[in-house]
Amino acid sequence: MEGLLDFVLRDVLTRVGGVDRCVSEFIRVSGNLLTDRVFLSYIPELKNGGRTLAGVPVRAQLLGSDPGCMAENAARLAALGPEGIDLNFGCPAKTVNRHGGGAALLREPESIAAVVAAVRRAVPAPLPVSAKMRLGYDDAGLARECAQAMEQGGATELVVHARTKADGYRPPAYWEQIPAIRAAVAIPVVANGEIWSVADALRCRSLSGCDALMLGRGMVADPGLALAIRAHDQGQAHQPLAWQALLPQIGRFWDLVCADLEPRQRAGRLKQWLNLLRRRYPEAQQAFDEVRVMTDQRVITAWVRQVADQ
Template identity: 80%
Template sequence: MKLLLAPMEGLLDFVLRDVLTRVGGADRCVSEFIRITGTVLPDKVFLRTMPELRNGSRTLAGVPVRAQLLGSDPESLAVNAANLARLGPEGIDLNFGCPAKVVNRHGGGAALLQDPEHIARVVEAVRRAVPAHLPVSAKMRLGFNDTGLMRECAQAMAQGGACEIVVHARTKLDGYRPPAYWELIPAIRAAVAVPVIANGEIWSVDDALRCRAQSGCGDLMLGRGIVADPGLALAIRAAVDGGAATPLEVRWPDLLPQIARFWEMVCEDLEPRQRAGRLKQWLNLLRRRYPEAETAFQEVRVQTDQREITQWVENLPHRWG
């Protein structure tokens, strides 16, 4: 079983990739999308989104990171993919799933799910542009407004040269509203000869087991669920290997050093105006899994001063350690 960390714009960035892979259980990460338009991006753009390129395309915990590109022009994507390949990414992933209006309005992300032939041209162009040893994968949703073209889209990706396909089991129209339609993924698996990985609405071990059963996929991609419960990948792995759901693998006191590490990296690498918000964003999600996170979130919710927040973080082990 492979467990992957999802690319999530504005949430699962290199800071959280570092922290979550330190906790353990994930086999590979995918970066947030790097948007490709009509220009050749300089190296600094790739490095800003994916600083792991400076570390052999791995997090500091040693987990590989694949770079994700988003765009609609085959030639521009190919040129930029070749440029990115010089920096030594673990692989290149292509985004056919982003539901954001600003992205779809320019023909990128999930908008391409309306045109399987265009998808094939995009994947083929990138596959030809990068070295043969470099994996090229794709991430898709079940469709744009409906699921009518989901098989054709997956086939276009596979025929274009994608070595694996992650399926977020919702349409663009569904957005992030539950449920995820895992039961539709077997039709995609039957339509292609490459591995298919299931994604969407996996918040718990029970969700993961049901997703595997309904989708027929042995491998899963985790997004908001593992941000809310950093021990989720470890717990899923224990449940699958042991044959039964196991208790929480990462307790709140175990997580405190990771929260401190997260805040340290945020202060080192992000703009001052972003720092407090990023900590609050993570604590807000952690409230789903940890009762202690509710208290922590309420305490830090109105704080904006970096020095005060730093003191608050440093005091966490004395309260809950």
């Protein structure tokens, strides 16, 4: 989730709880051997044993199409100690696809197999190498072949975003198409896409046959979603995360943004998160309306302090 689920939100969301593992924003590999500094800029958690400050492991995600270059970068990244390496074959962005990366490779199962195999050979055997895919590019005609290519290349786990590249992020997600992929491979399959609530999670599990779920925008919009799903699984009564309980995390988020991001990025990142929170919290609408017109960091900081202290 480029430009959204960065290390700042990973820190805040894993503090709320319920998350087993995170995956970084994708790191684009396009012909150069990236430096440690680049990897650390995407995944500062590598300085903390590959975990968020709440102790949740972070898997590093690479995106690219050249097997040799992907392998070299995976080897360098693996030396920094991530929880694992994840390979992105699902990004629908036009700029990425135009250069043969992300979902564009879903038209070429043999190329997928080559990339996965090269990365698998390049990193230590105990290090997990997983992959994320969509159902396909224009349609799901090659979904099983792509999944099998990832497995044959050495992937230990597969996440399926249940839409094609052509679908983008438009609802619905076609969870009912995941069982055919599960039947085609022996590795664990994780379902992803359009999970905004506990009810969505239960329906996704029922239709996909997957026990494990990857939460994306749904977790950003409702930071208590993973906890709620876990409570349901354990048969426990669970109160949704209240807006009042979330306010200290918004304060921490702003502090981290101001400490770690460029000044020009700071106001936009807070507005971006509040915009998504509106989907779950009516109170976020008023907060978004108030912050939307602010640009001065000092003014926003005063607003955050006032709100967080309520």
